[in-house]
Amino acid sequence: MSKRSPFKVLRAVDPTVLGVGAMKKLEVSSEPVKQDFQPNAKGGLRLVNSDEIRMLARDSATAAMNAAKALGKGNAAGSPTAKV
C-alpha cells in the first residue's frame, strides 16, 4: 500500500534518552474515514470538517502571535521585524 504525507511541516521524532531524535516524514497509508458522528450524551464539541480544522488552527495561531506581540514577547509573523 502506498504511503503519502498529508502534512506540511509535521514530522515524527523518536524521543531518545539524549533528547529529540532524528525527524522523519510523517506518512499515512490512508486518511481515517470521518463521518458525521455525535455520540455524546451530554453535548458534543464543535462539529468540523477537515478544511475547517486547518482553518481554525491558522486563525488561532494568528491570534496567539498577536497576543504574544501585544505582550512584547515576540514579533507577529508578517510584521517587518518578524524573525520566523
Next chain:
Amino acid sequence: MQQRRWEKEMPPEVQQPKFNILFSGNAQVDVYNLCEYIDDYAHRIGMREIGISVPKINALFGALAQDFPYPLGSTNASPFKKVAAFTVNMVVEKPIQQPFPVEVFGDLAYRPNALVAYALSVDALHGAELERDDGKMVLENRIKVSAHQWADIIMAIDDCTPQKHSFKMLSLLYESLAYRWNKDASYAAIY
C-alpha cells in the same frame, strides 16, 4: 442537522461532512485531527518542521478513552470536562517535542503543548452543545481573553499534573470563560 450561524456564512466548498473536533467517537480520527491542527498551527507561525511523538499522541488519546477523569465517562461529560481532560493529557504527555520560535512567543515558546491545547480547546468549545435541564444550548460565542490573561492561562495550563485536581479546576476555568461570552448558557446565579 441544523447549521450554526457561522456555518451558513461559509462558502459551499467547505460544507463537507462534519464530525466532532475531539471525542469524535473514533480515536484514529481524533489523532489525525490533532495532527492536522498542529501541522497548520506550526506552519502559520513560520516553522519549517515541527517534531511530534506519534506514540505520545496515541498515549494521549488512549488515556482519554480508557481513563477519562470523570466517573460517567467521556460520552456523558460536559464539553468543559472534555476539553479539560484533553488539555491536561496533552501537557502531561507532551506530544510536541520541540519549542515554538522564541522570536514569536518569547518565553511561552517553550510551552508548545499548552499553547496548542488551549487553542484547540477554545476552538472546540465554540459551537459545542450543552445539555441543560431545559434542553440543548449551543455556545455560539467564542471565548476571548486579554493578552495578559492568555499568557497566564498558558503558564497555568503548562503546570497541570495528571491528578484530578488539575482536571477539575481547568474544567471550571473553561466553563467560566465560556459563560462570560455566552451568558444565556449558564444557569441563573443564586449564590
